[in-house]
Amino acid sequence: MNKVLMKGNEALAEGAILAGCRGFFGYPITPSSEIAEYMARKLPKIGGIFVQAESELAAINMVYGGAATGTRVMTASSGPGLSLKQEGISFISEAELPCLIVNISRGGPGLGGIQPSQGDYFQATRGGGHGDYHTMVLAPASTQEMMDFAILGYELADRYRIPVVIMAEGTLGNLMEPVIVRDEVTSFPEKPWAISGCQGRKPNIVNTLHLTAEGLEQRNRHLFSKYKEIGMNEKRAETFMVEDADIVVVAFGLLARVIKRSVIDARKHGIKAGLIRPMTLWPFPDEHIKAVADTCKVMLSMEISMGQMIQDIRLAAEGRVPVEFYGRIGFLPNPEELTREIIALAERKGL
Amino acid sequence: MAIVFKRPQSLTDAKFHYCPGCTHGIIHRLVAECLDEMNIREKTVGICPVGCSVLAYDYFNCDMLEAAHGRAPAIATAIKRLKPECFLFTYQGDGDLASIGMGEIVHASARGEKISVFFINNTLYGMTGGQMAPTTLLGQVATTCPYGRKVENEGYPVKMAELLAGNEGSAYISRVAVNSPANVVKAKKAIKKAFETQAKGLGFSMVEILSTCPTNWGLNPVDAMKWMEDNMIPYYPLGEFKVKEEK
Ligand SMILES: Cc1ncc(C[n+]2csc(CCOP(=O)(O)OP(=O)(O)O)c2C)c(N)n1
Numbered sequence: 001m002n003k004v005l006m007k008g009n010e011a012l013a014e015g016a017i018l019a020g021c022r023g024f025f026g027y028p029i030t031p032s033s034e035i036a037e038y039m040a041r042k043l044p045k046i047g048g049i050f051v052q053a054e055s056e057l058a059a060i061n062m063v064y065g066g067a068a069t070g071t072r073v074m075t076a077s078s079g080p081g082l083s084l085k086q087e088g089i090s091f092i093s094e095a096e097l098p099c100l101i102v103n104i105s106r107g108g109p110g111l112g113g114i115q116p117s118q119g120d121y122f123q124a125t126r127g128g129g130h131g132d133y134h135t136m137v138l139a140p141a142s143t144q145e146m147m148d149f150a151i152l153g154y155e156l157a158d159r160y161r162i163p164v165v166i167m168a169e170g171t172l173g174n175l176m177e178p179v180i181v182r183d184e185v186t187s188f189p190e191k192p193w194a195i196s197g198c199q200g201r202k203p204n205i206v207n208t209l210h211l212t213a214e215g216l217e218q219r220n221r222h223l224f225s226k227y228k229e230i231g232m233n234e235k236r237a238e239t240f241m242v243e244d245a246d247i248v249v250v251a252f253g254l255l256a257r258v259i260k261r262s263v264i265d266a267r268k269h270g271i272k273a274g275l276i277r278p279m280t281l282w283p284f285p286d287e288h289i290k291a292v293a294d295t296c297k298v299m300l301s302m303e304i305s306m307g308q309m310i311q312d313i314r315l316a317a318e319g320r321v322p323v324e325f326y327g328r329i330g331f332l333p334n335p336e337e338l339t340r341e342i343i344a345l346a347e348r349k350g351l
Numbered sequence: 352m353a354i355v356f357k358r359p360q361s362l363t364d365a366k367f368h369y370c371p372g373c374t375h376g377i378i379h380r381l382v383a384e385c386l387d388e389m390n391i392r393e394k395t396v397g398i399c400p401v402g403c404s405v406l407a408y409d410y411f412n413c414d415m416l417e418a419a420h421g422r423a424p425a426i427a428t429a430i431k432r433l434k435p436e437c438f439l440f441t442y443q444g445d446g447d448l449a450s451i452g453m454g455e456i457v458h459a460s461a462r463g464e465k466i467s468v469f470f471i472n473n474t475l476y477g478m479t480g481g482q483m484a485p486t487t488l489l490g491q492v493a494t495t496c497p498y499g500r501k502v503e504n505e506g507y508p509v510k511m512a513e514l515l516a517g518n519e520g521s522a523y524i525s526r527v528a529v530n531s532p533a534n535v536v537k538a539k540k541a542i543k544k545a546f547e548t549q550a551k552g553l554g555f556s557m558v559e560i561l562s563t564c565p566t567n568w569g570l571n572p573v574d575a576m577k578w579m580e581d582n583m584i585p586y587y588p589l590g591e592f593k594v595k596e597e598k
């Protein structure tokens with residue numbers, strides 16, 4: 001077992017390399033740039049390709065081309081960069097090309113700030129660009145998961161021919177922790193659809209244009225039957241002390257890890273608190289919410305935003321339990337503050 | 352009896368959807384003939400644009416990818432870098448390449464990407480109904496410059512061949528027209544030279560091809576050719592603007 005002290009961004013980049021990523025295309029932006037820098041150092045030494053693109057628009061289109069060759073490729077960005085990539089993500093989704101897109105999130109709107117944020121939740125989970133589509137969205141909570149989700153991300157991307165977004169707060173990208181370095185992935189699926197010259201076969205076409213109404217409807221139905229399958233197979237969440245909980249906090253990413261402490265502290269104050277941490281933001285782990293909606297008294301969505309995931313929690317809870325919200329902007333709140341909020345909620349609800 | 356003329360193998364049997372007198376079809380054929388003659392069809396990946404030639408993936412008998420508007424050079428960059436044994440070409444209109452895709456084309460050229468770009472300059476946006484393009488000539492009427500293009504309002508038409516020739520990464524840049532049999536022959540030579548430049552790994556290549564749009568120019572096919580000669584060629588001179596030789 002090889003345990004190494006690594007930054008989140010580096011662990012993610014190394015995970016991608018271990019998973020066979022051989023093409024990185026990106027444009028610098030804080031707090032994601034270290035991923036590009038890591039790739040720029042490493043990829044050329046292992047037969048991979050690194051291109052600093054002229055913009056995020058170009059970068060995501062390089063990913064579009066790279067993924068079309070069947071190579072495992074990726075890009076990483078933050079805030080305004082992710083906005084520019086949405087055009088390409090829509091095309092890649094329609095063309096059903098597997099790839100990894102990393103959002104080391106910072107605050108917005110506009111230039112916002114470079115502090116950690118979860119304010120891109122809607123953008124990530126609703127598709128983000130034009131048209132009817134989804135990407136898979138993974139939300140790691142530790143440096144280890146930064147590595148593991150990069151590997152998992154490629155596996156899922158290839159299995160379902162879908163772009164996979166990894167969304168992590170800027171703080172997680174910069175957090176240093178010991179990481180167990182995983183084994184290199186050595187077996188890859190066949191990609192008979194890839195384009196790289198039609199020697200010995202009929203030409204392949206990667207296309208997103210469907211000019212007839214029937215053709216377009218059929219494509220959308222096809223995508224959504226795939227999304228349904230993903231929904232059935234791939235929802236992931238970690239649950240913590242929810243069995244007897246009166247208050248179930250729902251939170252993702254590094255914030256959820258901080259909240260674990262608050263849950264323990266709240267219990268010391270006699271409050272039966274628990275935590276659900278969605279690891280897949282799309283598909284949203286609604287069954288995990290439903291499973292406790294009848295046993296808990298209240299749910300509390302905690303987010304580093306003005307409240308986005310709360311909508312998915314409410315949809316999942318189907319009105320069976322009230323869902324409250326606590327959010328901060330621009331920083332990762334400390335456990336004491338979050339414990340106070342849980343206690344205050346318990347008092348308000350008479351728990 | 353010997354066959355002296357046939358459909359190039361690098362074109363499919365699909366019927367072109369282009370308007371009568373449109374020269375997109377001629378240019379498709381020239382590209383296909385070059386792929387055949389260089390025997391590189393099975394190693395080629397073509398990128399089609401958003402514009403009238405968006406359906407080019409139905410016409411070229413090789414691996415094809417349909418890009419987002421203007422992004423073809425970025426897509427081609429990645430494919431060529433990951434699959435250097437492949438021949439990459441993009442086929443782009445003037446709205447696609449010189450307007451929305453200006454960033455992608457300039458940087459692909461500056462980086463010296465070993466791709467071949469066929470740039471179809473017909474002075475306006477054909478597909479969307481004849482709006483102004485960066486290449487619309489001064490005084491020319493388009494639906495979004497209904498009183499004629501004026502310097503004060505719309506600035507000057509962009510000369511892409513001259514612009515890209517200034518980049519060190521550009522290895523072969525030329526401008527041709529397909530208005531006469533003699534010029535069609537020259538156009539084919541330029542297209543082939545672009546692919547040869549790519550084969551030699553010399554850098555970026557682009558052939559700007561002056562093309563007609565009788566539909567949106569409001570002219571019949573014959574008058575459209577004449578309009579190209581009288582108006583386009585004087586502003587967009589034909590010739591080679593950059594020819595990097597092998598060391
Ligand atoms: C992002 C985006 N903006 C606008 C359009 C609409 N659009 C489609 S084709 C086109 C212009 C194409 O003109 P040109 O590149 O000159 O090619 P032509 O049709 O003349 O061959 C435009 C603006 C689009 N598809 N995507």
Ligand code: SF4
Nearest residue numbers: 369370373403477564
């Ligand atoms: S609109 Fe113009 S460019 Fe488009 S097919 Fe017709 S003639 Fe050709």
